[in-house]
Amino acid sequence: MTNTDAVSRGDHTRETLIISAIEVFSHSGFDAASTRAIAVAAGVNQGLISYHFGSKQRLYLATFEYMLDHLQCQIKPLEQMVSQELAKAAHVGPERRELALNLMQTVMGAVIDLFSEQVDDSWVRLLLREQQEPGEAYKLLYDGVMSHLLSLLCRLISMVTDLPEESEACRIRAFMLLGQVLILRIATGAATCFLGWETLSACNVAAFRVQFQHSLESQFPVLPSCSTNVSGEAGTYN
Amino acid sequence: MTNTDAVSRGDHTRETLIISAIEVFSHSGFDAASTRAIAVAAGVNQGLISYHFGSKQRLYLATFEYMLDHLQCQIKPLEQMVSQELAKAAHVGPERRELALNLMQTVMGAVIDLFSEQVDDSWVRLLLREQQEPGEAYKLLYDGVMSHLLSLLCRLISMVTDLPEESEACRIRAFMLLGQVLILRIATGAATCFLGWETLSACNVAAFRVQFQHSLESQFPVLPSCSTNVSGEAGTYN
């Protein structure tokens, strides 16, 4: 068992604290979350927060670095995959347009997966709070994830619509597209009441995905032709 | 000046406290918001919160009742207008479908107006927080506004797409549609960084509205015919 000792006791405490901190911060907000409550949830002593992170604020930032690492692991492969597929078919014309649309479906499918399976409710609450009042933690979030995802969508939208990739119009479209799928996690209360989805079951997510695909296809019409999906079934990319 | 005395000093204090409470609650969250800070922001004594509302929790609920009144004043006329327009043209067929699409544009335009001009940043933060962890205040919000707005959209979507109004598919589409426009207020941080919109100027909102109209038209295609907008320019309805 010297293997588990490879991560020192301190490192384990550190991660345990971060995981508990995400839960407590997300529930109460930064100010109302007490370091005592975080320590209790983590099963460690309160003094260890100061020892490992220096202050409550620094613990808060550490939680964002932690979440960012996980989110980036999901986004980066998407970026690479898109670049590869586009490089393989570098020519212009309707085929490229259809490829871009297929890639868009794949990317958005992956985003739906990411936010429905991997991203916890508490993560959503934390990320949303920073969106509302961007602070130090938000810069991490934007630079690390949001900007990459939005740029990726712009690239694809640009190819499908012929809008310039850097244009405001294209960026707005990317923004709206993201809103269309993220609303499922943002308006949790409305989803519960209006759709009757207490929790996001795999079945619910599948139904949502079907409607989103319909919406996507009509939003960005391509010339009618047989669909050649780039990576198997849409959205199975991981 | 007996006219201004018609609202007693107490009523004025009450409203002042509510307005300040919205600001403070939205910034810090319920737990971290201090009644002291609210009282200072309102320029009244801290003890008056207990006197007028009984407790911090009741003040919190009062803020939602206050916001709800304002939101309902915007939503109800929309519902009535849609019902009237649909009653006037009660027949089926492509004309009705196009009417429904025009009504959808008008309704969503009004929603964009509502959330960009009338609904304050602090309102958005409060409403979002309740969405994330629905509490007592959320029931007020859902029954008073959200359910009405979503049902209205379902009615129109159903006519344009032939999806049954009560079907899950139709409800999901309504949900996504709302997400597409609300993202502008929800992802404030991303809007600032990615679109460069520090504040939502009228110009920014106009650009957003244009892109949304494009998206809407392609999402819900009707048979090509001359557009007969129901109430003048789309979205000028108030």
Added chain:
DNA sequence: GTCTATAGTCGGATAGAC
């Protein structure tokens, strides 16, 4: 209806033993 003063609780940060 409004104000002051205060009781009682809980917060973050830290010093020092182990």
Added chain:
DNA sequence: GTCTATCCGACTATAGAC
């Protein structure tokens, strides 16, 4: 690295003067 004990400030709610 971990724990106990403690300082001091801020919190809600309330009692009572005006």
